[in-house]
Amino acid sequence: SLEGQALEFRGSTGRFLGLNLLGILLSVVTLGIYGPWYAARVTRYLAGETSYRGTAWEFTGKGGRLFVILLLSLVLPVAAITVAFALLLVNRSGGFGQAESFSLSFAVAVVALLLVVPSYLYLIYRWFFNNLRLGPQAVRWDTRFWPAVGFIFLQLILTLLSALVYWPGAYVRLYAYFARRTVVTEAGAVRWTVGFDGPAGRGFLLLRGQTLLVLLTLGIYTPWAMARSGRWFAEHTFLESPAETGA
Numbered sequence: 499s500l501e502g503q504a505l506e507f508r509g510s511t512g513r514f515l516g517l518n519l520l521g522i523l524l525s526v527v528t529l530g531i532y533g534p535w536y537a538a539r540v541t542r543y544l545a546g547e548t549s550y551r552g553t554a555w556e557f558t559g560k561g562g563r564l565f566v567i568l569l570l571s572l573v574l575p576v577a578a579i580t581v582a583f584a585l586l587l588v589n590r591s592g593g594f595g596q597a598e599s600f601s602l603s604f605a606v607a608v609v610a611l612l613l614v615v616p617s618y619l620y621l622i623y624r625w626f627f628n629n630l631r632l633g634p635q636a637v638r639w640d641t642r643f644w645p646a647v648g649f650i651f652l653q654l655i656l657t658l659l660s661a662l663v664y665w666p667g668a669y670v671r672l673y674a675y676f677a678r679r680t681v682v683t684e685a686g687a688v689r690w691t692v693g694f695d696g697p698a699g700r701g702f703l704l705l706r707g708q709t710l711l712v713l714l715t716l717g718i719y720t721p722w723a724m725a726r727s728g729r730w731f732a733e734h735t736f737l738e739s740p741a742e743t744g745a
């Protein structure tokens with residue numbers, strides 16, 4: 499809700515199911531190439547069926563732009579890392595054994611996670627947020643590349659060093675980082691800034707607890723875990739005008 503008025507969604511299950519079935523089929527037939535256009539089309543549908551005070555959201559992101567982002571920030575870098583490690587192992591051992599293959603896979607996964615994922619996440623989020631509009635108002639992700647990528651990189655490092663124990667903390671801190679740098683503009687001026695006041699420790703315990711319940715119930719608790727976690731993040735996310743923040 500915004501200023502006491504809830505957002506309204508009028509999409510149909512049948513239409514959404516049809517979009518996904520067609521998108522999956524075309525993605526399989528094209529060996530994944532259609533995936534970016536599929537993602538853009540579904541996002542455009544969900545935004546267009548969501549309205550606020552009678553005005554529908556609009557998503558203007560293009561599948562072609564997303565394809566370039568995926569190609570340059572994910573596919574080609576991962577391919578280059580894989581080739582580099584493969585050549586290194588061949589030169590050192592003269593071939594691939596089971597141990598060498600495992601080492602190659604593990605090394606590629608770690609290096610790709612640390613070097614590729616931060617820039618990939620940044621560009622994906624920027625593609626999404628900077629193409630979202632509500633009438634004359636536009637959403638903008640007010641960030642710079644290197645500071646944002648550096649912050650994502652740090653959270654990944656901490657997650658790996660903790661043997662994945664820290665991942666709920668990383669999730670909360672990344673959400674807060676993204677939210678606090680999102681603004682809504684109108685006629686070039688900032689109308690609202692997004693804020694997040696959720697305590698990191700509370701978010702960490704919540705996500706750890708919900709994950710544990712999902713595991714203990716063999717996945718049955720998943721819908722409740724998603725609802726409770728989503729409710730907590732929503733309750734701690736707010737909009738405020740520049741006058742309220744003193745800007």
